[in-house]
Amino acid sequence: MSVSRRAAWAGLRSRAATKERAVTREARASERAGTERAGGSVTAAPETAPDAGPVQKPPLIKPAVRKRLVPYWLLLPGILWLLIFFAAPLIYQASTSVQTGSLEEGFKVTWHFQTYWDALSEYYPQFLRSVLYAATATVLCLLLGYPLAYLIAFRAGRWRNLVMILVIAPFFTSFLIRTLAWKTILSDSGPVVGVLNSLHILDVTSYLGITEGQRVLATPLAVVCGLTYNFLPFMILPLYTSLERIDPRLHEAAGDLYARPFTTFRKVTFPLSMPGVVAGTLLTFIPSAGDYINAELLGSTDQKMIGNVIQSQFLRVLDYPTAAAMSFILMAAILTMVTVYIRKSGTEDLV
Amino acid sequence: MEERHEAESLSPPQIAAIRRSLTSGRMALTRRSLLRAGGAGAIAVGGLGALGGCGIPPAGRTEVDNASDDHSAEEKRINFSNWTEYIDVGKGNRHPTLDEFHRRTGIKVKYTEDINDNVEFFGKIKPQLAAGQDTGRDLICVTDWLAARMIRLGWIQPLDPAQLPHAFTNLAKSFRTPDWDPGRAHSYAWSGIPAVIAYNKKATGGRKVTSVSQLLEDPKLKGRVGLLTEMRDTVGLTLLDMGKRPETVTADDYDAAIARLQKASDRGQVRRFTGNDYTGDLTKGDIAACMAWAGDLIQLQADNPEIEFTIPDAGYMTATDNLLVPNKARHKRNAERLIDYFYEPKVAAKIAAYINYVCPVDGVREELAKIDKALADNPLILPDEEMVAKSHAFRSLSSKEETAFEDKFAKLTGA
Numbered sequence: 001m002s003v004s005r006r007a008a009w010a011g012l013r014s015r016a017a018t019k020e021r022a023v024t025r026e027a028r029a030s031e032r033a034g035t036e037r038a039g040g041s042v043t044a045a046p047e048t049a050p051d052a053g054p055v056q057k058p059p060l061i062k063p064a065v066r067k068r069l070v071p072y073w074l075l076l077p078g079i080l081w082l083l084i085f086f087a088a089p090l091i092y093q094a095s096t097s098v099q100t101g102s103l104e105e106g107f108k109v110t111w112h113f114q115t116y117w118d119a120l121s122e123y124y125p126q127f128l129r130s131v132l133y134a135a136t137a138t139v140l141c142l143l144l145g146y147p148l149a150y151l152i153a154f155r156a157g158r159w160r161n162l163v164m165i166l167v168i169a170p171f172f173t174s175f176l177i178r179t180l181a182w183k184t185i186l187s188d189s190g191p192v193v194g195v196l197n198s199l200h201i202l203d204v205t206s207y208l209g210i211t212e213g214q215r216v217l218a219t220p221l222a223v224v225c226g227l228t229y230n231f232l233p234f235m236i237l238p239l240y241t242s243l244e245r246i247d248p249r250l251h252e253a254a255g256d257l258y259a260r261p262f263t264t265f266r267k268v269t270f271p272l273s274m275p276g277v278v279a280g281t282l283l284t285f286i287p288s289a290g291d292y293i294n295a296e297l298l299g300s301t302d303q304k305m306i307g308n309v310i311q312s313q314f315l316r317v318l319d320y321p322t323a324a325a326m327s328f329i330l331m332a333a334i335l336t337m338v339t340v341y342i343r344k345s346g347t348e349d350l351v
Numbered sequence: 352m353e354e355r356h357e358a359e360s361l362s363p364p365q366i367a368a369i370r371r372s373l374t375s376g377r378m379a380l381t382r383r384s385l386l387r388a389g390g391a392g393a394i395a396v397g398g399l400g401a402l403g404g405c406g407i408p409p410a411g412r413t414e415v416d417n418a419s420d421d422h423s424a425e426e427k428r429i430n431f432s433n434w435t436e437y438i439d440v441g442k443g444n445r446h447p448t449l450d451e452f453h454r455r456t457g458i459k460v461k462y463t464e465d466i467n468d469n470v471e472f473f474g475k476i477k478p479q480l481a482a483g484q485d486t487g488r489d490l491i492c493v494t495d496w497l498a499a500r501m502i503r504l505g506w507i508q509p510l511d512p513a514q515l516p517h518a519f520t521n522l523a524k525s526f527r528t529p530d531w532d533p534g535r536a537h538s539y540a541w542s543g544i545p546a547v548i549a550y551n552k553k554a555t556g557g558r559k560v561t562s563v564s565q566l567l568e569d570p571k572l573k574g575r576v577g578l579l580t581e582m583r584d585t586v587g588l589t590l591l592d593m594g595k596r597p598e599t600v601t602a603d604d605y606d607a608a609i610a611r612l613q614k615a616s617d618r619g620q621v622r623r624f625t626g627n628d629y630t631g632d633l634t635k636g637d638i639a640a641c642m643a644w645a646g647d648l649i650q651l652q653a654d655n656p657e658i659e660f661t662i663p664d665a666g667y668m669t670a671t672d673n674l675l676v677p678n679k680a681r682h683k684r685n686a687e688r689l690i691d692y693f694y695e696p697k698v699a700a701k702i703a704a705y706i707n708y709v710c711p712v713d714g715v716r717e718e719l720a721k722i723d724k725a726l727a728d729n730p731l732i733l734p735d736e737e738m739v740a741k742s743h744a745f746r747s748l749s750s751k752e753e754t755a756f757e758d759k760f761a762k763l764t765g766a
Binding site: 064091092094095096098099101102103104105106107108109126180183184187188189212213215217218297299300301302303304308309311312313314315316317318319320 | 370401402403404405406407409410411470473474503504573574575582616619621622623624628631632635636637750751753754757758760763764765
């Protein structure tokens with residue numbers, strides 16, 4: 001190893017550590033000496049070695065260690081956040097779900113896994129209903145959101161920003177207020193119900209069991225409408241970003257190859273927008289499966305979803321283990337469904 | 352030295368190769384997978400340990416040191432948590448009665464409207480009170496069943512009657528002896544909340560709705576009946592309709608009432624179980640008839656003449672909201688002075704005129720008549736003898752009963 005290199009390392013190390021000024025000065029001197037004797041005379045080595053020796057061992061490792069640690073330092077805030085606000089509550093809830101007791105006597109861990117089975121067998125209708133409503137809302141969001149996202153991405157021209165603002169604008173109002181607005185829109189004496197009624201559409205939907213009598217509110221239809229409306233932007237935005245990335249020349253190329261517009265869409269646009277579709281469906285399905293506001297405000301006793309059960313067990317009944325167990329079952333169910341879905345749709349580049 | 356020697360013997364490309372391998376090559380993979388395996392093991396072991404180590408300690412406090420170090424003398428302030436829109440409001444969103452209290456005593460009231468729902472508020476303050484810590488609130492206002500639970504858990508400080516001369520003399524007779532706080536040792540009533548039957552004349556087509564039976568059975572009201580999410584009000588009114596007394600309800604009575612409600616719900620008679628949000632539905636006519644809270648009705652009637660109410664012949668339920676001083680509150684003396692102040696008839700009249708719920712203070716009639724004659728004659732604010740006789744309260748429940756009853760009621764409401 002050449003002296004100059006060794007000396008340079010010593011300099012590097014000294015800059016980093018600044019432990020002893022003497023060492024620094026020494027190293028700088030040797031560095032200068034090293035550069036002066038650019039050829040690297042062998043006689044200089046014994047001079048610098050005894051001093052630079054102990055300083056020299058770390059340079060091999062130190063910068064590397066520091067460099068390796070940088071990502072962890074950068075990750076630290078995120079990891080702390082995860083630990084405090086995700087891992088800790090998760091463990092706490094997991095523990096709660098296997099405890100038994102009461103508020104007054106306290107709850108003790110008794111590994112009572114029976115709670116899970118009891119919760120599942122007692123409340124499976126609400127579980128199934130949540131999945132069904134969330135899935136329906138997701139499909140509706142996709143059907144409504146895709147054309148709109150397509151329009152914004154390819155056809156809106158100078159109106160693009162305006163339409164984007166229209167999509168995002170509802171976020172400026174609170175979730176609760178937006179849901180309550182639907183109570184006015186779908187009110188029994190309101191225009192929507194009036195029109196549906198005079199067209200006898202309500203008779204059909206009533207026969208299908210998605211509305212009841214001459215009303216829309218407090219029926220499954222109202223809850224699904226609310227879910228669809230509230231989570232629609234979460235579908236449109238990822239769809240838009242993935243559609244917007246598609247090179248329009250691909251469409252021209254498809255046209256040049258005699259593809260009809262529909263074929264172009266089926267073979268080119270849609271496959272390329274798959275990441276957006278998957279992200280959008282996940283962003284819609286997951287929160288709507290756990291939602292309880294819509295079922296609470298727009299539904300009746302037969303439309304309660306699993307979120308309502310968890311809320312009432314936690315706050316009203318004070319049966320913390322059952323509530324925690326249901327939260328876990330919901331989480332596990334969603335994780336399983338999402339994993340299967342991602343595997344099936346084969347979208348690895350889901351970011 | 353050994354290491355250095357080794358390191359020296361490697362050529363720079365070799366070192367670079369090793370480094371590459373460490374960071375992105377096979378070595379890295381090994382390290383990562385090792386970490387992964389180790390991490391999984393640690394999580395499994397640590398997780399189980401953590402799970403076992405957790406546990407929720409008993410929430411009840413039995414120690415005697417719950418009394419606060421009272422800082423009332425040197426700190427002339429008090430933190431008062433109340434429900435939204437539950438006190439008089441004057442110009443600039445000030446509260447004239449609280450300003451008057453400040454003028455008179457020099458004690459500044461920090462008034463916070465942070466109670467929206469009993470169960471949510473309980474969830475919010477439970478951790479501190481269960482751990483025996485100060486909640487930062489000197490005076491809170493909660494509904495009787497929650498007050499009962501908190502007193503049962505030992506979270507509430509007993510009040511000093513010597514500091515409450517007005518409150519002691521002026522508390523109305525019907526509020527004096529709740530079964531959950533004998534002799535009002537821990538609490539004073541803020542207001543009474545009658546639960547009665549309300550209907551929208553336009554939506555019922557001019558029909559009167561006079562009983563719970565009619566709510567639950569009249570086919571003309573099918574799908575347009577609202578019941579309350581407050582278990583004691585809904586089940587209490589149903590029990591009264593069945594000729595049972597909510598004051599002495601047994602588990603069998605309770606089950607019978609739930610079964611009756613369930614039948615109505617299954618038939619599609621009941622549209623929804625609501626909290627305060629029934630007011631909008633009733634005004635619009637989506638709900639034609641419902642169980643409702645009297646104070647809301649006075650305000651609703653002022654806006655919409657179609658709204659009517661009935662006091663069922665079988666009787667009605669009255670809940671109370673109560674002022675409590677939680678453990679470790681820093682300004683207990685100040686809180687007691689404020690409670691006493693609220694029991695001066697003049698002050699009570701001002702508040703009653705604004706909130707329109709039953710005023711628990713004797714001698715308010717003249718003062719209220721000065722403000723508004725109609726309000727003073729309204730039996731929903733100042734009940735007469737006959738009204739008082741019809742009023743009922745739900746028996747206070749033990750912790751076990753409460754959980755069982757709430758669970759059955761939750762199933763009735765679908766969750």
